[in-house]
Amino acid sequence: MSSVFPLRFRRLSESSLVFANEAGQFFKSNDRFLERLDNEKLTKSDQEFLFDHAMASRRAGDINEMSYLHRLASRLRPPTDLSYVILVPTLRCDLACSYCQVSRAAINAKGFDWSDETLLNVKSYLSKSVSKRIQVEFQGGEPTLRLDLMSQIMDFCREHFEESRFIICTNLSVVNEAFVDIISAEDVFVSSSLDGSPDLHRKQRTNTKSQTDEFFKNFSRVGELIGDRLSALPTLDSKNLPAPSDFLDTFDHYNMRSVFLRPVVYHGFARKRHPTSKDHQSVWQKFYEACIYEMIARNIGETSDFYEEYYLTLILKRLLRPGEDNHIDLRSPNWLGYDHQLIDYDGRIYPSDEARMMARTGQVDLSIGDVFAGLDEEKRGALQGRAFNALDPWCSQCPYQAACGSDPIDDLARHGRADVPKPATAYCQKHLHIFDFAMKLIYSEDKKNQHSLALWLGLPSPIFLGDVLQ
Amino acid sequence: MKHTIEDAQIIQDVVDRLGVIYPDNLVEYDDKFISIRNVEAVDVPNVRQVALDQLIRSRYDANSANLRNMLYTRLLR
Numbered sequence: 001m002s003s004v005f006p007l008r009f010r011r012l013s014e015s016s017l018v019f020a021n022e023a024g025q026f027f028k029s030n031d032r033f034l035e036r037l038d039n040e041k042l043t044k045s046d047q048e049f050l051f052d053h054a055m056a057s058r059r060a061g062d063i064n065e066m067s068y069l070h071r072l073a074s075r076l077r078p079p080t081d082l083s084y085v086i087l088v089p090t091l092r093c094d095l096a097c098s099y100c101q102v103s104r105a106a107i108n109a110k111g112f113d114w115s116d117e118t119l120l121n122v123k124s125y126l127s128k129s130v131s132k133r134i135q136v137e138f139q140g141g142e143p144t145l146r147l148d149l150m151s152q153i154m155d156f157c158r159e160h161f162e163e164s165r166f167i168i169c170t171n172l173s174v175v176n177e178a179f180v181d182i183i184s185a186e187d188v189f190v191s192s193s194l195d196g197s198p199d200l201h202r203k204q205r206t207n208t209k210s211q212t213d214e215f216f217k218n219f220s221r222v223g224e225l226i227g228d229r230l231s232a233l234p235t236l237d238s239k240n241l242p243a244p245s246d247f248l249d250t251f252d253h254y255n256m257r258s259v260f261l262r263p264v265v266y267h268g269f270a271r272k273r274h275p276t277s278k279d280h281q282s283v284w285q286k287f288y289e290a291c292i293y294e295m296i297a298r299n300i301g302e303t304s305d306f307y308e309e310y311y312l313t314l315i316l317k318r319l320l321r322p323g324e325d326n327h328i329d330l331r332s333p334n335w336l337g338y339d340h341q342l343i344d345y346d347g348r349i350y351p352s353d354e355a356r357m358m359a360r361t362g363q364v365d366l367s368i369g370d371v372f373a374g375l376d377e378e379k380r381g382a383l384q385g386r387a388f389n390a391l392d393p394w395c396s397q398c399p400y401q402a403a404c405g406s407d408p409i410d411d412l413a414r415h416g417r418a419d420v421p422k423p424a425t426a427y428c429q430k431h432l433h434i435f436d437f438a439m440k441l442i443y444s445e446d447k448k449n450q451h452s453l454a455l456w457l458g459l460p461s462p463i464f465l466g467d468v469l470q
Numbered sequence: 471m472k473h474t475i476e477d478a479q480i481i482q483d484v485v486d487r488l489g490v491i492y493p494d495n496l497v498e499y500d501d502k503f504i505s506i507r508n509v510e511a512v513d514v515p516n517v518r519q520v521a522l523d524q525l526i527r528s529r530y531d532a533n534s535a536n537l538r539n540m541l542y543t544r545l546l547r
Contacts (some may be wrong), residue, residue, distance in 0.1 A: 005541065006534035011523060022538070038526045061544075192484075397527050421490040469503045 004056040005068050009034060018439050020399035023071035024322060027467040028443055040334040051287050052446055074322035075402050081337040082129040086342040086353055089114050089143040095171050097205050100195040104141050111156040114149055118347045123156050133163040144170045147178050167191050175218040184224055190222055194232035196242045196250050223254055231432050232256055238263050238280030239285045244294040260310035261288055295349050296452040306455045313456045318403040331404040332389040337368045337380045347371040351383060354409045386418050392423035400435040442466045483528040488521055
């Protein structure tokens with residue numbers, strides 16, 4: 001054998017380790033194999049396993065090397081044209097959630113909406129920057145305060161692009177007939193916030209009983225009108241977590257079984273009002289795993305209408321399928337400000353929502369231009385230095401690097417700099433936990449776990465997906 | 471904990487990384503041993519394992535760096 005493609009390893013337990021290469025192929029083994037690898041004394045059976053799994057080549061340029069390079073290349077996505085735009089037609093909002101990430105403006109504040117000139121320039125910028133397909137996410141503030149601006153953008157996109165899709169992120173505090181008219185179109189989706197039971201939702205978000213009742217009434221009404229075009233995201237406070245079963249019951253009540261479990265994010269207002277939100281990782285991790293096991297238990301016997309956690313499913317796909325790289329928080333290279341941009345209420349362009357939050361709270365201005373003068377290529381270029389996790393000295397020793405991502409803006413927001421050693425970053429700690437947990441499920445011999453894994457990945461059930469080298 | 475090792479560059483890499491992993495402990499090298507000080511007795515087996523794993527990781531990484539570079543060169547050719 002000429003060479004084993006470089007492996008990285010991580011301990012899953014006292015006696016088992018996961019090994020992976022940079023192309024994303026992985027297997028489980030033990031300390032005896034690690035010793036043989038380290039001492040360059042692989043057995044014939046080790047070599048056969050590695051060659052049969054295309055993780056080693058017998059000579060330069062053979063089929064295994066070509067296969068490895070192809071897999072490696074398929075993990076490296078080049079920068080692409082703008083196709084996902086977050087638009088903020090107004091920063092005003094009618095709620096004042098304590099963990100609002102954006103520092104919204106008061107409902108009657110002046111100067112926080114697009115002007116006629118800004119609207120005109122947003123359209124002009126989109127027509128120059130987007131080629132065929134566009135997905136527009138309306139954010140705020142509360143974007144439904146300016147239904148007129150949203151309607152004009154929708155009409156413009158439908159006319160100018162081959163394919164358009166719109167997501168309105170709204171607190172659903174008001175649902176009037178004009179809003180109902182807008183969301184009746186099949187290319188319009190609604191994303192709202194649902195933190196759990198009415199009591200929990202009121203404590204964290206709506207404050208009063210009347211506002212809470214109004215939200216749940218509106219949420220039910222929109223669900224009846226547009227079905228699965230309505231989705232809901234929870235934001236959970238690690239100091240006040242619900243019981244997993246109660247939490248899932250609330251989502252199940254609205255026929256929502258795909259849930260994206262998110263703790264309070266350390267941005268914007270949350271940075272000031274929830275200062276300890278970055279210190280509750282272990283509490284959150286226990287809650288996260290308990291929710292997944294509750295989902296797995298509820299999935300027994302299900303074949304189609306099953307529970308899943310959105311991000312865990314994404315991580316499983318990233319581990320098992322090269323090319324699953326559309327999520328901005330989980331891809332590498334993560335080219336900032338290319339396919340994904342945000343246009344703020346004042347026309348400034350940011351590479352992501354989090355970058356806008358940092359500018360708004362006065363941490364650092366990461367804008368990359370505006371719709372009036374266009375992109376500042378120099379500023380955008382300066383953001384790419386940490387886009388590629390394979391170049392990071394810590395990631396390049398991690399078995400999950402090929403499936404993981406890079407989020408320098410999150411590192412900047414939390415730590416004040418983008419060159420913090422990865423193990424010290426919240427991003428790395430969060431992802432190591434979920435990847436380890438995903439590996440635990442992949443290598444589980446429990447049929448219940450295997451059944452849910454198969455459901456989440458769209459594969460026949462039960463299924464055992466992990467290779468093992470004894 | 472102590473473990474005998476030899477290559478200076480690899481040792482420095484291991485010491486640097488252990489310093490990041492254990493920011494509250496003093497990590498030293500004295501020409502023969504890497505020492506991690508002020509480790510609670512109950513944590514010693516785990517810390518020893520992490521340090522040994524890091525030594526192997528850094529050594530293997532150094533030994534396979536040329537192959538990794540060569541593969542990237544072929545990919546980008």
